[in-house]
Amino acid sequence: MHLKQRFFSMEEPLPDYKEKAIKRYVEGLISTYPYWNRTLGADHFFVSCHDIGSMATEEIPFLLKNAIRLVCSPSYDSNYIPHKDVALPQILELSLPPDGDDMWNRSTVASRPLLLSQEMINPPRTKLGFWAGSPNSDVRKKLVAFQKDFQEFEFHFVEKVKRATVLYNFEKEMYGSKFCICPRGETQVGGVCLSESMAFGCVPVIMSDYYDLPFNDILVWDEFSVILKEDDVLELEKILKSIPEGKYEKMHQNVLQVRKYFKWHSPPDKYDEFHLVMHELWKRRHVIRY
DSSP states (O other): OOOOOOOOOSSSOOOHHHHHHHHHHHHHHHHHOSSHHHHTTTTOEEEESSTHHHHHTTTOHHHHHHSEEEEESOBOOTTOOTTTSEEEOOOOOOSOOTTOSSHHHHHHSOOOOOOOSHHHHSOOOOEEEEEEEOOOSHHHHHHHHTGGGOTTEEEEEOSSOOHHHHHHHHHHHHHTEEEEEEEOOSSGGGGHHHHHHHHHTOEEEEEOSSBOOTTTTTSOGGGTOEEEOGGGGGGHHHHHHTSOHHHHHHHHHHHHHHGGGGOOOSSOOTTSHHHHHHHHHHHTTTOOOO
């Protein structure tokens, strides 16, 4: 496996020069190494956890059409091809980075230490559901409009909030909720809610009509999540309350079991996310070029 890394800042808009820079960079790799021309890139992959990755590669049509895209929380957009591309769970750091516990790290990295006190190992979950995020899609706006009807939920509507802020302010509420609501957002980065659900042990409620669930050919999502249509907003509380307690307990235990598949380790551990991603890439080794 031959890997090359290239980083661009997400803090700035993406003008044409970045698209052209990425095009020149990829063309340089193609001309320097012989591997691309064997399949026109069908046995190559690239990782982009933001939908900006598609925008940045628009000047390289064969890269989008042929190479395998690993993207976070993909919806069925015009560039995502389910049988070719891979849904990558968004990475959620739950410990501070090695360079310390300072204001810069806490404000720029979604990193919070898990509460591992005794009461947090098996916390009482007294709230039916939790969600915090920006109302930037139709289904999220419906949650805002009807929030008064959801008496047993903890909803926090914030604009352009850093995930570190959500984790810092609301981690106890996530620990205290039976379900974590994961409504579709306007961008692919909205899928971090799934990673939060796994980390905090609440059963994810996925509300997205067009969503390729990570590792859905390996994991049986119905056994540890609730998958609803976006139009089910008004019935959300009724649907969740109708789930028998025994079934919920089983789903909750399954969440605790499968969350090991959503973690990265260095070096990789057996059956962690690295190995599941490698399995997905291996399955696509015979995908034909377009």
